[in-house]
Amino acid sequence: RKEVEQDPGPFNVPEGATVAFNCTYSNSASQSFFWYRQDCRKEPKLLMSVYSSGNEDGRFTAQLNRASQYISLLIRDSKLSDSATYLCVGYSGGSNYKLTFGKGTLLTVNP
Amino acid sequence: GAVVSQHPSRVICKSGTSVKIECRSLDFQATTMFWYRQFPKQSLMLMATSNEGSKATYEQGVEKDKFLINHASLTLSTLTVTSAHPEDSSFYICSASWEGLAGRETQYFGPGTRLLVL
Numbered sequence: 001r002k003e004v005e006q007d008p009g010p011f012n013v014p015e016g017a018t019v020a021f022n023c024t025y026s027n028s029a030s031q032s033f034f035w036y037r038q039d040c041r042k043e044p045k046l047l048m049s050v051y052s053s054g055n056e057d058g059r060f061t062a063q064l065n066r067a068s069q070y071i072s073l074l075i076r077d078s079k080l081s082d083s084a085t086y087l088c089v090g091y092s093g094g095s096n097y098k099l100t101f102g103k104g105t106l107l108t109v110n111p
Numbered sequence: 112g113a114v115v116s117q118h119p120s121r122v123i124c125k126s127g128t129s130v131k132i133e134c135r136s137l138d139f140q141a142t143t144m145f146w147y148r149q150f151p152k153q154s155l156m157l158m159a160t161s162n163e164g165s166k167a168t169y170e171q172g173v174e175k176d177k178f179l180i181n182h183a184s185l186t187l188s189t190l191t192v193t194s195a196h197p198e199d200s201s202f203y204i205c206s207a208s209w210e211g212l213a214g215r216e217t218q219y220f221g222p223g224t225r226l227l228v229l
Contacts, residue, residue, distance in 0.1 A: 043204050043220040099218060103154040
């Protein structure tokens with residue numbers, strides 16, 4: 001089983017829709033989680049961190065459920081510019097700050 | 112702040128040649144640098160972790176003699192793909208970790224290098 005698994009997608013939604021991405025992780029020692037977005041043929045960029053208490057940043061809400069080893073990302077009022085691949089990323093600690101990436105879920109927001 | 116550059120952005124080479132990719136942290140000194148590879152429609156796969164002045168730590172399955180990493184300073188790491196073959200064609204991305212902006216260690220990614228081996 002892969003350490004970080006995501007919805008395979010792709011997701012195609014109309015502008016203004018609410019879309020949710022799910023992610024599960026297998027390493028219970030994982031300390032922190034992040035959502036990155038990656039545009040086509042570009043590098044990943046940090047979207048937001050996810051903590052046990054969850055957090056919100058504008059239209060984006062991230063949640064972490066340690067008991068279920070489950071992470072989610074909710075995007076409200078989706079914009080055309082939200083079209084990208086969303087990567088669920090885990091950090092399991094250690095001196096070298098190693099990240100483990102999920103395969104990513106492609107989102108296309110349509111006009 | 113926290114800008115990471117990579118050079119070249121894309122390279123096309125003949126099979127059997129070696130290709131060097133540079134990764135630089137432009138406005139900060141990186142604690143650690145990382146090299147990833149991403150094949151089409153796949154996730155980023157960590158190849159190696161690199162600290163300035165010490166040998167890189169390679170992930171399982173990554174040949175250290177084929178993918179040479181040199182970490183000359185706190186702002187520069189290089190990846191050399193030796194005797195490249197078509198199966199090495201991929202998107203190579205580096206990242207540099209730094210505590211500065213976020214108050215905790217965060218990885219900042221370079222724009223990536225597309226390698227095509229003919």
